Amino acid sequence: MRDVAVIGFAQVISARERERNEVELIIPAVRGALADAGIARSEVDFTISGSCDYLSGGPFTFVSGLDAAGAWPPVKESHVEMDAAWALYEAWVAIQTGDVDSALIYGFGKSSLGDLHEIMTLQTDPYTVAPLWPSMVDLAALQASVFLAATGRSDAELAAVAARSRRAALANPYAVAAEDVAEDALLARPVTHAPLRDADIAPITDGAAAMIIAVRDVAERHCERPAYLRGIEHRVDPQGLGLRDLTTSTSATLAAHAAGVADGPVEVAELHAQFSHEELILREALGLGDDVEVNPSGGALGANPVMATGLIRIGEVATRIRSGAVRRGVAHAAQGPCLQQNLVCVLEADR
Amino acid sequence: MSEALVEHHVLEYPGGYTRSVGPALSRYLSGLRDGVIVGVRGADGRVLVPPTEYDPVTAADLDDYVEVGPAGTVVAWTWVAEPRPGKHHLDRSFAFALVRPDGADTAMVHVVDARRPDELAIGARVAPRWAAERHGYVTDLEAWVPLPEGQAASPAPPNAAADASDEAITGIVTPIRLEYDINAGIAASKYLRALGERRIVGQRAVDSDQVYVPPRGSDPTSGAPTEVEVEVGQKGTVTTYCVVNIPGLSENAPEIPYVCAQILLDGSNTPWFGLVHGVAPDDVRMGMRVGAVWVDDPGPNAGSIKWFEPTGAPDAPYEEYKDYA
Numbered sequence: 216m217r218d219v220a221v222i223g224f225a226q227v228i229s230a231r232e233r234e235r236n237e238v239e240l241i242i243p244a245v246r247g248a249l250a251d252a253g254i255a256r257s258e259v260d261f262t263i264s265g266s267c268d269y270l271s272g273g274p275f276t277f278v279s280g281l282d283a284a285g286a287w288p289p290v291k292e293s294h295v296e297m298d299a300a301w302a303l304y305e306a307w308v309a310i311q312t313g314d315v316d317s318a319l320i321y322g323f324g325k326s327s328l329g330d331l332h333e334i335m336t337l338q339t340d341p342y343t344v345a346p347l348w349p350s351m352v353d354l355a356a357l358q359a360s361v362f363l364a365a366t367g368r369s370d371a372e373l374a375a376v377a378a379r380s381r382r383a384a385l386a387n388p389y390a391v392a393a394e395d396v397a398e399d400a401l402l403a404r405p406v407t408h409a410p411l412r413d414a415d416i417a418p419i420t421d422g423a424a425a426m427i428i429a430v431r432d433v434a435e436r437h438c439e440r441p442a443y444l445r446g447i448e449h450r451v452d453p454q455g456l457g458l459r460d461l462t463t464s465t466s467a468t469l470a471a472h473a474a475g476v477a478d479g480p481v482e483v484a485e486l487h488a489q490f491s492h493e494e495l496i497l498r499e500a501l502g503l504g505d506d507v508e509v510n511p512s513g514g515a516l517g518a519n520p521v522m523a524t525g526l527i528r529i530g531e532v533a534t535r536i537r538s539g540a541v542r543r544g545v546a547h548a549a550q551g552p553c554l555q556q557n558l559v560c561v562l563e564a565d566r
Numbered sequence: 567m568s569e570a571l572v573e574h575h576v577l578e579y580p581g582g583y584t585r586s587v588g589p590a591l592s593r594y595l596s597g598l599r600d601g602v603i604v605g606v607r608g609a610d611g612r613v614l615v616p617p618t619e620y621d622p623v624t625a626a627d628l629d630d631y632v633e634v635g636p637a638g639t640v641v642a643w644t645w646v647a648e649p650r651p652g653k654h655h656l657d658r659s660f661a662f663a664l665v666r667p668d669g670a671d672t673a674m675v676h677v678v679d680a681r682r683p684d685e686l687a688i689g690a691r692v693a694p695r696w697a698a699e700r701h702g703y704v705t706d707l708e709a710w711v712p713l714p715e716g717q718a719a720s721p722a723p724p725n726a727a728a729d730a731s732d733e734a735i736t737g738i739v740t741p742i743r744l745e746y747d748i749n750a751g752i753a754a755s756k757y758l759r760a761l762g763e764r765r766i767v768g769q770r771a772v773d774s775d776q777v778y779v780p781p782r783g784s785d786p787t788s789g790a791p792t793e794v795e796v797e798v799g800q801k802g803t804v805t806t807y808c809v810v811n812i813p814g815l816s817e818n819a820p821e822i823p824y825v826c827a828q829i830l831l832d833g834s835n836t837p838w839f840g841l842v843h844g845v846a847p848d849d850v851r852m853g854m855r856v857g858a859v860w861v862d863d864p865g866p867n868a869g870s871i872k873w874f875e876p877t878g879a880p881d882a883p884y885e886e887y888k889d890y891a
Contacts, residue, residue, distance in 0.1 A: 233569050234743060236751025239783045256789060272577040272746040281628040285789030329746040333653065337742070341583075343616045344675045346704050346740050353662045356644030357675070361664070364642070364688045409645045409683065431782050453622045456671035457862035458614065461642070502607050 218408040219310050220434040220441030221533035221562065223252025223427035228518050230391040231327040232421040237271065240423040241283035241323050248319070248425035253437050256285045259427065262292045262316035263306050265299030266321040266522045269334050280323060291315065298322060299424065300525030300558050301485075305448055306428060316430045322523035323423035331419060331521060339552055340454055347508035352416055352490075352553060356408040358553040359492040363410055365462040370410050373491035377414040377516060389527075391518045392418040414516075415491040418501025422438030422520030424527045441534035442562045444565045445543075446474035449558035456553060467500035467547070474545075474559040476501055482541040483508045485528035487549040489515045492545075496554060497547060511535075525549065529560060536564050570755040571866055574852050575746040580630040582739040590617040595735040601696050601722020605670050605875035612671035636666035636719040638710065640690040642673075645683040655705045661686050665710050674865065679709035686712075693719035695773035699727040702735030756795060758866040766858070767827040768834050770794045776835045799832030800858040800876070805890045806837075809847045810849065818872050825850045829874060830890050837890050844875035852891065853881035 225247025227240050232241065238284070249256055262284055266277045277294050286292060291314075295301045299322025306318035336344075337352035348359075363369065378398040384390035392414075401414045434441040450466035450473075452459050459465070471477075484507050488494035503509065510516075512531045515524050527547025532544040543563040550556040587595060590606060594616045597604035606617030607630040615634055620627060643663040650657055652677050652678075661680055664673035679695065692710035700706035713719060750758060757780045760767035768779030769792035776785070777796050785792050809825035810819070816826075818841055825847050828837035842850055843859070847867060856874035864870035884891075 233749065234752055236570070236749055237784075238753065239751050242784050242789065245789055246791075269577075269744070271748065272575050272744060273838075279782070282784050282786045283789050285785075285787060287787040325749070328748055329744055333650070334744060339675075341585060341740060342587060342738065343594070343704050344820050346654070346738075347662075347675065347677060349662045349675060350648065352780075353644055353646065357642040357662060357664055360642035360644060360688065409643075411644075455614075455616070455618065455622070455672070457616075457674050458618070461664075533573070 217311055217313070217520050218431040219307055219428055220431065220438065220443045220539070221426060221529065222300065222434050222441055223248040223254065224425070224437040224530035224534055225251055226389050226422060226523070226527055226530065228389040228391065228420060228422035228520055230418070230420060232325060233499070236321050237276070237325055237423070238279055238283045240421065241280055241321055241425070242265040242424040244323070244425040245284055245319065245321055248427050249336070255515065256429060259319045261306055261309050261318040262286065262290050263294065263302040263318060263320055265295045265302040265526065266324055267298050267307070269337060270326060270331070270521065271385050272273055273329055280321070284319065284321065286517050289395045297349055297550055298522050298525035298548050301427065301527060301550070303426065303526060303529060304449060304558060305445060307444060310428070310430060317433050318428050319425065320428065320526065321423060321425040324520060324522040325421040326419045326519070326521045327421050344456070345497060349499055352411070354456065354552045355490045355493070356411050357456070359410050359490065361461045362492050368495070371398065371402060372396045372414050372495065373410070374412070376494050377401050377412070380435040380510055380513050381414065381517035382509055384517030387512045387517055388511045389518055391420050393513060393517060404545045411490060417515045417519035418487040418564050420520045421546050422518070422523055423521040424520070424530060426526060426530055434530065438537065440539060440564050442536035442564060445539040445561040445563045447558070447560035448473035449556065451551070451556040454555070459553070461553055462496070464496050464500040464554045464557060467497055467554065467559065468556050470559040471501040476545050476559060476561055479563070480541050481507045481543065483511060483532060483535055483544040484559045485512060485524045485531045485544070486547045487528050488513055489519060491516070493549070493554055500530045501545065501547065501559065503545070525558065529562070532562050536562055542566070570752060571750040571758055572747050573750070574747045576743065577746065579744040582737050582741040583791050584737060587735060588619055590619040592734050592736055593617060595704070596703040597633070598704065599700040599702040599725060601700070601725070602695070603667050603707070604631050605634045605667070606631050611671060614672050615667055615670040615674055618747065632669070634669040635694065636665040636721070637691060637693045637713055638665040640664070640678065640686060640688055641666050642688065642693055643678060643686045645686070655756050656709060660709065663710065665692060673757060676707065677686050677709045679711050691715070695723070696722040700724060700725045701727055703738055751783060751790070753781040757781055760866070761870040762864050762866040764860055764864055765799050766800060766831060767795050770796045777833060778836050779831060779834045779838060796833070798834040801877055802829040802856060803887050804828070804833040804840070804842065804852055804854040804856060805830050805851065805887050807842065807850050808853060823847045827874070829856060830887050835847065840871065841873035842875070843873040851881070853884060855879040855882060866882070
């Protein structure tokens, strides 16, 4: 295995962006990540993005994103129709093959253009589920319903997650849903998608994020304290919601095991939980103890630029490691309804 | 700075999306049409509903179909206070639920038509309410409804569909419609607003003399932002073209054959797409000089230029546009 580290990261976030289009959001993200890494665009070997054409309602709209990345003369380039955390995975594999030594990864999306919750219905079974048009929030609420009933937990525990996330988001300049609020105050607000309240649901967010990763010798040249990817894996559950045990996330557990989460202390974890109950499910699935600081950024409940949210989890952990605040942390990304597909990576500094 | 231009956009497949259903869902949907719920026995003996073609654990082929229900139990539910017209098939508040039909080991996503959320609970008994006219679609089971204690589910009424048949369902048509308010962005909004003033405006690269039109807000060679607006010429050179013999593709070209071309506008470095009129298709050629013809009442949209017509000037020499051909 080649040692690969995160050496640059930047994000551009807006609650509902009315001026810039997707390309204009990516430009400062890519330039910010390059500046953070102190590396020239021409020195980066591989370029890959993650996005979803359904967010903008047009085919191949992801191609225009390359206008922001600098891609002429033609560069080695790829794209995944997934959160850019999976683009990071492909870039990591590309580096492992030895073909490239560094990569620019970016993810972007404007959830505010259409009805995100309805658009995500199209990722469900197109024969038996999508024709009924359950929104992604409806399906998450079904999982929350099963989870609370099976575990005997109450919606007060959901509110505790939501309140802690919103308070943590106050310290995150990129968060769009931040407030100094107590759990009791959230519990007093109306239930909108039983058993969920609005604060349990990730906010509509537009944005882009970009990251630079590189092999050890390039990383050490550009970065005082690189955040090495010690382990990375992704797994998927069956598509049929009824075929899954929705009280847990089997694919997240398998990915966490393969990534080596338990092989050392976890000082911080950023979890791609778009709903309060997903954090509780993921904490158990990843085997995180109560001593682990979870989502100090506010997580996806603080800002959810779809298709970049997962990459941002990795960026948040990497940034804390590079600053010296922590030495080892875990980042998680999810795709699909009810935590169907999960990516887990372990990041660590050498010392 | 004024806000970016916004245009309403509908993503829709006319007539719906046609899908083949395969053997397992054929049994399931044919069953719904006939008023029964069909599952399949998995490799471990569990009954899965809706049925899958392959075992989710072993991937073995499955074909031991079994009838389940008709009554079932609510495993999970959430309340939908306001149904969305055009999406939800019920027109009043209802619940989405995971319902496990009797005799099945898995639950299915469907709706429960309850009057109030307090009629629902995990473990509540429900029975299918069948549509009168059934065509082999998931809403043939119109909704699950609360089943009072001590009552049994009623059998499905005979299918009242005029085209009712016993043949296996092999395909379905699913309507898909999504609506957007697309935001053009800063650079494209300036470009479009200029078109409304009969001007064509691009942007110049920061570190070269390249002028891009339409502008994207960035230099695609470097990714660097472009912020300097440059008005380019309304005349240009045909760098390449094609003769279209398919009718109905363009409102501005009601008759075939017509010509669409890449045109390098004077003062720009990116060829631009336009129609060429006022000349027989056989006479269009690379290097031909053409000029923009505007509509009478231009607005901030790409339709403000109807087409291009030959200017009559001598053709541009190949050397002048060879890098763009």
